[in-house]
Amino acid sequence: MDLHVHSIYSGGSLTPLEILNLADSAFLDAVAISDHNEIRGAVEGQIIAGATPRLPLVLSAQEISAGDHCHFLLIGSTEAQADTGRAKLPLILQAHREQGGIVFLAHPWTALRHNWFRGFCRELVTAGLMDGMELCNASILDLARSAAPVIRGIWEEWLLPYNLAAVGGSDYHYRNKGRVLGMGRTYLKVFEPGENGLLEALRNRRCVAGLFSEIALEFPETGGESRFLLGQEPWLGDLKALLERLQVRIVERERIDPGPARFLRQLLSAGHFQAAADLLG
Numbered sequence: 001m002d003l004h005v006h007s008i009y010s011g012g013s014l015t016p017l018e019i020l021n022l023a024d025s026a027f028l029d030a031v032a033i034s035d036h037n038e039i040r041g042a043v044e045g046q047i048i049a050g051a052t053p054r055l056p057l058v059l060s061a062q063e064i065s066a067g068d069h070c071h072f073l074l075i076g077s078t079e080a081q082a083d084t085g086r087a088k089l090p091l092i093l094q095a096h097r098e099q100g101g102i103v104f105l106a107h108p109w110t111a112l113r114h115n116w117f118r119g120f121c122r123e124l125v126t127a128g129l130m131d132g133m134e135l136c137n138a139s140i141l142d143l144a145r146s147a148a149p150v151i152r153g154i155w156e157e158w159l160l161p162y163n164l165a166a167v168g169g170s171d172y173h174y175r176n177k178g179r180v181l182g183m184g185r186t187y188l189k190v191f192e193p194g195e196n197g198l199l200e201a202l203r204n205r206r207c208v209a210g211l212f213s214e215i216a217l218e219f220p221e222t223g224g225e226s227r228f229l230l231g232q233e234p235w236l237g238d239l240k241a242l243l244e245r246l247q248v249r250i251v252e253r254e255r256i257d258p259g260p261a262r263f264l265r266q267l268l269s270a271g272h273f274q275a276a277a278d279l280l281g
Contacts, residue, residue: 001030004169007041013174016045034061132165136184
């Protein structure tokens with residue numbers, strides 16, 4: 001799923017319907033329409049998706065700001081937050097989580113560079129007001145060769161010691177410089193279908209962040225490719241085991257018919273793991 005998509009309601013180029021059609025063509029099972037201080041796009045998307053079963057599921061969300069590009073994704077939002085100053089933010093996050101919502105720090109490399117915010121963020125984490133960080137986001141492309149150590153540093157300083165979730169979203173506004181819907185993804189271990197199952201998996205950290213960019217970032221963990229997966233165990237191990245099984249199945253299929261096997265490999269390389277699994281049966 002893509003946890004960070006903007007619609008025409010906050011600077012995006014696409015309507016909720018266009019987002020859903022594009023997400024469907026990208027083999028996404030779900031998207032979170034997360035406009036700035038706005039949930040109209042998400043509500044509209046949920047109505048459309050509810051009337052068209054083939055389209056991806058829509059999670060209601062919004063992106064709010066504490067200033068200085070310090071943004072939070074509120075997943076499961078029920079009302080838009082117009083005023084989110086620093087003084088009010090802890091109360092807003094607390095109320096959101098008490099209502100069953102989930103909180104992720106968006107594009108943390110733009111936020112954690114501010115000394116004031118590092119202390120503020122540590123207070124939020126210690127108070128249990130944040131569930132994870134968005135380690136995959138379109139703005140990581142701006143860091144180019146420095147992206148890998150930045151992500152690794154955030155992983156080691158924040159996610160591992162505080163047991164935070166690693167999630168991914170494209171931060172899609174419009175197609176530009178390799179920024180495409182689904183380039184940042186979140187893979188979930190879901191135990192029940194529908195919105196409740198997705199939220200429950202996110203709440204319990206059963207997720208892995210993935211990046212699939214058209215622009216090479218040379219991550220050493222992936223042998224110099226622009227694709228990588230990062231998450232807590234055992235969920236990262238589970239996902240990698242699934243990929244290994246799928247690769248074995250594709251080799252077996254190739255002996256019968258090489259044409260579909262090539263297409264299945266393309267699905268895996270683009271991050272469409274569930275689509276490949278569904279086609280393999």
